[in-house]
Amino acid sequence: MSRIHVSIDRVVLRGFDPAARTAFLRGFKIELARMLAEPASRAACTHSRRTPVLKLGRTALEPGIGGARKLGGSVARAIARGMKP
Numbered sequence: 001m002s003r004i005h006v007s008i009d010r011v012v013l014r015g016f017d018p019a020a021r022t023a024f025l026r027g028f029k030i031e032l033a034r035m036l037a038e039p040a041s042r043a044a045c046t047h048s049r050r051t052p053v054l055k056l057g058r059t060a061l062e063p064g065i066g067g068a069r070k071l072g073g074s075v076a077r078a079i080a081r082g083m084k085p
Helices: 018-037 039-044 064-082
Strands: none
Touching: 018 064
C-alpha cells in the first residue's frame, strides 16, 4: 500500500460566509482524497513536485452550501487532473 502526503499551505476564499467556507473545504477534502485513492492518480504522484500556482480556469458557483460543496469537489478534480506523471 502506498501513501500520498499532500500539503496545502493556504486556501483563500474571499466572499464566502463561514458555512459556505466549511462546505467548500469539506467537498474539496473528500473529493481530493477520492481522486488520489485511484491507482492512476497515485501513479501520477510518484515523484515529488512542488507547484506554487495551479491555474484551474473558470468554474461556476451555485448558490448555497450545496453549491460551495460542489465547487470544492470541482476544484479537487481539477487539481487531480493537473497532476501529470
